[in-house]
Amino acid sequence: MLMKRRTLFGAIASVVALSVGIATAEPRSGGELVFVSGETPRHMNPAVQSGVATAIPGTQLFASPLRVDENWDLHPYLAEAWEWSDDGLSLTLNLVDNAVFHDGVPVTSSDVAFSIMTIKANHPFQTMFGPVEAVDTPDAHTAVIRLSQPHPALLLALTGALCPIIPEHIYGDGQAVRDHPANNAPIGSGPFQLAEYRPGEQITLERFDDFFIDGRPYLDRVIYRIVGDAASVTLSLESGDADIGIVADASSITRLGGVDGLTVTPQGFEGIGPIQWIAFNTRVEPMNDVRVRQAIAYATDTDFILNALMRGVASAQTSPIIASSPLSDPNMVTYPLDLDRANALLDEAGHPRGDDGTRFTLTMETVPGRDAALGNIPEYLRSQLREVGINVELRASPDFPTWAGHLASGDFQMSMDIVFNWGDPVIGVHRTYLSSNIREVIWSNTQGYENERVDELLDMAGRELDTDARASLYQEFQQIVGEELPVYWINALPYHHAFDDRLGNPPLTIWGMMQSLDQVYWTEDR
Amino acid sequence: MGTMRYIIQRLFYGLILVCGVVILNFFLIHAAPGDVAEVIAGEMGGITEEMMAEIRAQYGLDKPVIVQLGLYLGQVLQGNLGVSYHFDRPVTDLIWQKAGATILLALSAQVIAMVVGVTLGVLSSRKPQGILSGFVSVFSTVGYAAPVFWTGLMLVILFSVVIPIFPVEGMVSARFRGSSFDYILNVAHHLVLPASTLAILFLAQYARLSRAAMIEVLGADYVRTARAKGLGEWRVTFHHALRNAVLPILTIAGIQFGNLISGALLVETVFNWPGMGRLAFDSVLRRDFPTLLGVLFFASLVVVIANLLTDLSYRLADPRIRTGGR
Numbered sequence: 029m030l031m032k033r034r035t036l037f038g039a040i041a042s043v044v045a046l047s048v049g050i051a052t053a054e055p056r057s058g059g060e061l062v063f064v065s066g067e068t069p070r071h072m073n074p075a076v077q078s079g080v081a082t083a084i085p086g087t088q089l090f091a092s093p094l095r096v097d098e099n100w101d102l103h104p105y106l107a108e109a110w111e112w113s114d115d116g117l118s119l120t121l122n123l124v125d126n127a128v129f130h131d132g133v134p135v136t137s138s139d140v141a142f143s144i145m146t147i148k149a150n151h152p153f154q155t156m157f158g159p160v161e162a163v164d165t166p167d168a169h170t171a172v173i174r175l176s177q178p179h180p181a182l183l184l185a186l187t188g189a190l191c192p193i194i195p196e197h198i199y200g201d202g203q204a205v206r207d208h209p210a211n212n213a214p215i216g217s218g219p220f221q222l223a224e225y226r227p228g229e230q231i232t233l234e235r236f237d238d239f240f241i242d243g244r245p246y247l248d249r250v251i252y253r254i255v256g257d258a259a260s261v262t263l264s265l266e267s268g269d270a271d272i273g274i275v276a277d278a279s280s281i282t283r284l285g286g287v288d289g290l291t292v293t294p295q296g297f298e299g300i301g302p303i304q305w306i307a308f309n310t311r312v313e314p315m316n317d318v319r320v321r322q323a324i325a326y327a328t329d330t331d332f333i334l335n336a337l338m339r340g341v342a343s344a345q346t347s348p349i350i351a352s353s354p355l356s357d358p359n360m361v362t363y364p365l366d367l368d369r370a371n372a373l374l375d376e377a378g379h380p381r382g383d384d385g386t387r388f389t390l391t392m393e394t395v396p397g398r399d400a401a402l403g404n405i406p407e408y409l410r411s412q413l414r415e416v417g418i419n420v421e422l423r424a425s426p427d428f429p430t431w432a433g434h435l436a437s438g439d440f441q442m443s444m445d446i447v448f449n450w451g452d453p454v455i456g457v458h459r460t461y462l463s464s465n466i467r468e469v470i471w472s473n474t475q476g477y478e479n480e481r482v483d484e485l486l487d488m489a490g491r492e493l494d495t496d497a498r499a500s501l502y503q504e505f506q507q508i509v510g511e512e513l514p515v516y517w518i519n520a521l522p523y524h525h526a527f528d529d530r531l532g533n534p535p536l537t538i539w540g541m542m543q544s545l546d547q548v549y550w551t552e553d554r
Numbered sequence: 555m556g557t558m559r560y561i562i563q564r565l566f567y568g569l570i571l572v573c574g575v576v577i578l579n580f581f582l583i584h585a586a587p588g589d590v591a592e593v594i595a596g597e598m599g600g601i602t603e604e605m606m607a608e609i610r611a612q613y614g615l616d617k618p619v620i621v622q623l624g625l626y627l628g629q630v631l632q633g634n635l636g637v638s639y640h641f642d643r644p645v646t647d648l649i650w651q652k653a654g655a656t657i658l659l660a661l662s663a664q665v666i667a668m669v670v671g672v673t674l675g676v677l678s679s680r681k682p683q684g685i686l687s688g689f690v691s692v693f694s695t696v697g698y699a700a701p702v703f704w705t706g707l708m709l710v711i712l713f714s715v716v717i718p719i720f721p722v723e724g725m726v727s728a729r730f731r732g733s734s735f736d737y738i739l740n741v742a743h744h745l746v747l748p749a750s751t752l753a754i755l756f757l758a759q760y761a762r763l764s765r766a767a768m769i770e771v772l773g774a775d776y777v778r779t780a781r782a783k784g785l786g787e788w789r790v791t792f793h794h795a796l797r798n799a800v801l802p803i804l805t806i807a808g809i810q811f812g813n814l815i816s817g818a819l820l821v822e823t824v825f826n827w828p829g830m831g832r833l834a835f836d837s838v839l840r841r842d843f844p845t846l847l848g849v850l851f852f853a854s855l856v857v858v859i860a861n862l863l864t865d866l867s868y869r870l871a872d873p874r875i876r877t878g879g880r
Contacts, residue, residue: 062728068836070597070640079597152595154602207612207642227641227648228836229828230728253728256826260723263714269721269728428596429588429841436592469603470595 055532059550060249063541064261064270068228068254071211074189075143076150078450080274080300083189083542085231085252089130090192090216091240093121093140093171094183095544098295098537100354102183105544106135106193106217106240107171116178116493121186123169127240129195130221135240137165142196144173146205153455155490156185178491180498181452188299188539190451193217219245219546229254239546246532246549265290265526271554272527272534274541278339284526292526294343296540301350301449301456302521304342306409309440310514311476314388319377321513324442325363326370327416330518333405342522347506348457350449350520355499357506363516370416379417387417393443394424396431405444405518432470446521447471451538453502458486461509477514530554557869564865568858575854576847580626583843584619590639590841591615613639626847635851636844640837645848648833653852655725656829660818662745663752664807670753671760672803676796678761679768680787690761697758702817706751706824713747720747723826748825752817756810763806767799774798801868808864812857 067081074086093107104110107121127135141163148157159179164172173182185191195217198210205211214222217240220233231252235245253270255261262280264270266287275281275292285292306324308315315321334342349356379387390413394406410420420442425431434440450456459465463478482505489501509515525541527534532549535541590613591606610616614625629636635645678687697705713720721727721744730740771777772795780794781787819831826832830849837846 060729064728068640070594071642077597081597152602152605212641212643226828227643227651228833229724251728253724255723256823256832260826263710263722267714267718269723427588427839429586429592432592432596433588467603469606470592 055246055549057246058248059554060251061247061272061548062251062253062270064253064255064264064273066255066257066261072214073211074192075147075194076206078152080542086192087189087543088220088233088250088545089214089218089222090194091218092188092191092193093186096187096538100538117175119173119182121171124240125169127217128238129217130215130236133195133197135193135217136168137171139193139196140171141165142200143193147191150206153450155454155458156190178493180493181454184451188543219544220250241546245546250545274523275526276521276523278341281341281522281524289529290526291529292524294524296525296536297523298352299451299538301353302446302523303345303350303517304446304519304521305515305517307443307445307475307515309438309475311438312441314379315441317377318512319373323370323373323416325513325516326366327413329365333408334519337404337408338522342519345517345520347517348509349453349502349506355453355502357503360506361510367415374416381417385417386419389419389421391421391423391441393431393434393440394422395444395446396425396427435474436468436470438476454490462486475514479508479512482508564862568862571858572854576630576851579847579850580623583846588841589615593840635848638842638845640840640842645844648845649830649848649852652828652830652833655827656818656831659748659827659829660814662749664814666749666753667756667760671757672764675761675764676768676791679765679772682769690765694758694762697754702751702755702820703824705754706821709747709751722747725828748821748827752821755817756814759806760803764799764803767802768795771795771799804864804867808861811860815853815856
């Protein structure tokens with residue numbers, strides 16, 4: 029969906045250009061790109077820090093073995109070729125021989141081995157390299173990743189911010205990588221090197237002339253400008269102070285969509301797969317009854333949420349795997365608005381209406397700072413669920429730690445939540461549904477959901493290399509959780525890229541801005 | 555009391571006050587639910603329990619609060635305000651990096667407020683029933699009553715949508731490249747809206763105060779005597795009357811310095827001005843306790859020093875205070 033007002037011909041041309049991922053003009057060198065963000069990175073090393081704020085500068089500073097396009101197809105990057113062993117227990121990477129770090133030291137297979145083992149030990153996504161036993165380095169440009177079991181997510185885990193190759197000669201000095209001083213002054217082998225870092229204000233990256241791909245990057249400079257909030261992001265894009273940014277609320281998307289010279293598109297977020305859902309604590313009354321959870325789903329008008337509250341900028345999501353992923357099940361069981369059925373389910377579950385028409389009272393948590401931008405769904409649910417006799421009391425936490433504490437400790441009945449898929453279900457989906465992951469940390473299985481068959485299916489899918497067989501396992505998993513509803517998926521978060529029309533080859537792969545910008549250029553002087 | 559003895563006594567009281575502020579802030583901040591491990595978990599999209607425990611141990615959050623306080627006070631006494639949980643760098647570095655922006659904003663606003671406010675007050679006092687006097691009264695009431703963040707937002711709307719002539723965020727343009735002189739111009743351009751927003755609040759107070767003080771002084775015998783001697787009206791107003799009316803203005807300037815700093819913190823948030831206010835605001839949300847404590851410590855230190863300077867300026871402006879009224 030392109031939001032910009034333009035002629036029909038222009039719109040069609042742009043859609044075609046975006047869909048095939050190529051620019052409409054010859055690449056030109058020079059110029060700078062200002063990316064505006066409301067998020068402040070802790071530091072710039074994605075090997076030990078996940079999250080979009082670190083990933084965007086991190087992928088410019090550090091190159092990864094592979095990269096991925098908008099169709100989920102993999103491409104060479106630091107590794108010019110890769111090959112699986114027949115048993116699926118090792119992956120050989122052949123590295124380019126001309127890559128050097130920003131300090132001039134060559135990139136070798138030991139840097140790759142060091143990086144992967146560092147990520148495995150320190151990165152929050154433990155499943156990414158969980159099955160990696162070791163990385164062998166038979167020569168300076170060959171790395172062999174040895175696995176304890178087949179690991180279908182491995183190739184995607186070698187792309188973008190998930191696998192920055194960090195220099196062993198800097199990070200291997202014995203200091204802890206998680207708070208290594210170099211994280212604030214990184215040396216990588218990516219297309220841009222750090223020129224200036226003003227914490228909380230701006231990160232300025234300059235072209236790395238010895239980047240291993242000839243003629244790249246095209247841009248001279250990339251600036252990561254940090255502003256206070258979403259409104260400031262919108263103002264910066266509207267005024268032309270910034271060239272590209274990410275917006276996620278209906279008013280900004282609509283407003284920027286009407287600005288001449290700006291393109292606004294939801295493309296580029298397929299990788300992170302941000303899903304908004306209602307989480308149910310399945311360990312507490314009455315949420316431990318599947319009929320109550322289904323009744324809430326039947327009583328919720330998702331069309332109203334999408335079209336009225338979110339003003340049509342978000343897309344529906346009916347499964348635990350983001351709809352744009354090839355592993356998502358398009359035939360999920362759905363819960364169209366049906367108050368009669370919701371009432372019948374609640375009666376059946378043993379919750380008759382009292383004299384005042386109320387069956388029971390539920391407490392609902394709201395995600396701090398998000399609801400105004402995302403349509404105030406809790407407020408809507410409070411009035412809507414009254415229709416079926418459920419009295420909802422909202423508990424608004426003042427900030428993230430308070431809300432996270434409620435969910436992590438199981439001190440909740442129902443909550444809005446936003447969780448990312450992070451590319452492969454092994455990385456971002458399993459954690460919510462595996463009974464072995466019921467833990468007291470946010471974004472684990474805080475719902476306390478347990479199903480042996482689900483555990484079994486996820487375990488098998490996490491080892492299956494055949495794409496079709498894997499899709500089939502995930503299909504069965506999705507059908508089960510679709511029936512049992514430990515969470516009720518509402519929509520994909522309406523993240524949109526907004527960028528200057530003159531930008532050639534805009535960053536719209538599945539990782540969006542979280543992948544190298546070496547191919548981005550200005551089609552004309554800015 | 556001798557000036558030096560007076561200064562030493564005030565410094566001693568100031569030190570006790572700052573210590574009290576640090577301890578109170580420490581307990582208040584630690585009473586807030588949640589900690590940095592949860593914030594980091596949120597930023598990272600979820601982390602393991604082991605990592606959360608490691609983070610808590612790394613920052614000493616696994617120790618009893620009273621032990622944490624003891625360790626913190628020990629650090630502060632050595633001039634070390636700790637390491638920012640979020641930025642992983644010394645808090646003193648962050649404060650020095652941000653303090654300049656806050657001081658620039660606060661002083662600019664103070665100068666604008668005093669110069670414009672006192673001028674308006676003096677001019678309107680000459681004809682208390684005149685149009686200018688009425689305007690100053692209305693402007694003062696509105697300026698004082700309007701919350702500073704509201705004034706800021708209105709200016710953002712006005713100068714970003716209606717008349718887009720001033721930048722509405724930051725201190726320097728992202729794309730800025732140029733000489734030192736260009737840099738000063740660029741900063742000045744960015745400073746107009748935040749400094750004006752902050753100045754409006756205090757300008758109103760200075761205008762009202764100086765108007766009232768001048769009306770009182772202009773009716774005094776010595777002013778009548780000055781006029782009788784044939785002195786010009788401007789000389790009477792600005793030399794004889796204003797000099798005697800300035801003491802309450804100085805008093806307010808000193809007392810208001812704390813408010814000026816807290817106002818600056820709000821204005822920085824509205825205009826994304828990269829000072830300590832923005833840092834403090836973000837630190838609250840991130841549970842970055844060392845940074846927040848450091849900013850509060852620095853701010854209390856500045857307020858104590860400002861009050862001391864104000865008291866000293868009384869002694870310069872009014873010899874009766876210096877001599878104990880003899």
